[in-house]
Amino acid sequence: MNRQFDDLLLGSLELFCLAAEQEGFTAAATIAGVTPAAVSRTVGRLEERLGVRLFLRTTRQIRLSEAGQAYYEQCRQALNQLVEAERQVSGQQITPSGLLRISVPTTYGHYRLLPLLPEFRARYPDIRVEVHVSNRNIDFAAEGYDLAVRVRAPADSTLVARHLEDAELVLVAAPDYLRRHGEPRTLDDLQTHECIQFELPSSGRTIPWLCRQDGQDIEMLTSGGYACSDDVLAGVTLARHGAGIFQAYRFVVEEDLRRGRLVEVLKPFGGRSRPYNLLYPKLRFAPLRVRTFVDFLMGRRADGAGVSGSGLASRA
Incomplete structure (x- = not known):
């Protein structure tokens, strides 16, 4: 069998x-201990x-070309997998470490994920977390x-989706508002009320309210003079006032x-x-810092422990 990759090429990928x-x-030469x-x-x-340019070079700087960026992403993922494979096969018991980068929506971030991070880092102080x-x-x-962390799992075969919880929705208003306008008794009553809107920043589409009537799940489009975009917490603040x-x-x-x-x-x-x-x-050999965090978060979901005693388990 002809080898496509040799030790020299693998070393070249690391330097690249x-x-x-x-x-x-x-800078790369200094770290690697070789000459520029x-x-x-x-x-x-x-x-x-x-047969492609990987870097665009000027007298002052270099930067990845479009092809170089795509090649880098694949090479870095492959090299990381090789490192993880070697560690697993050799049975090395290493301490989870490195930078963990997480993207989370505002609501879930402030009320669920961020309050758990001090406990996570107390257990794994060598993992740095960027949120x-x-x-x-x-x-x-x-x-x-x-x-x-996202609402709904995307139809993307390259991603693993682990269910965290079904977050219950409620309709709320301030006592002062209800004193001035009365409390709605039916869904039809909402037509005469000020319903605070939330719009998706990507499309500008108003999010319908999810309700249940006569045992059926329904979606309702409401109307009102206030509209929020991007941050759901803005709607809560408006309602509170x-x-x-x-x-x-x-x-x-x-x-x-x-x-x-x-x-x-x-x-x-x-x-x-x-x-x-x-x-x-979806990686065959995910970095240890990632596996450690996934196990931590799913463990909190399973045991029902969580923020302010509310937990990560389903409430719906």
């Missing part, structure tokens, strides 16, 4: 990835082998994220409900939920 990550041949000329020659051989708190969908490969009725996750407003700052309305029409999932790339 290092140059891409350091954004320079000199050796790094340059190595990259040149790769470019000749592939991107936003409702923007991310590209795992292009942006270098290890994990993401008497702007109108808003549909929110129970885990977000449970403290407001307990203290009387908000009141749950239309309870007979509730009970709907949205699923939250933990997503990560």
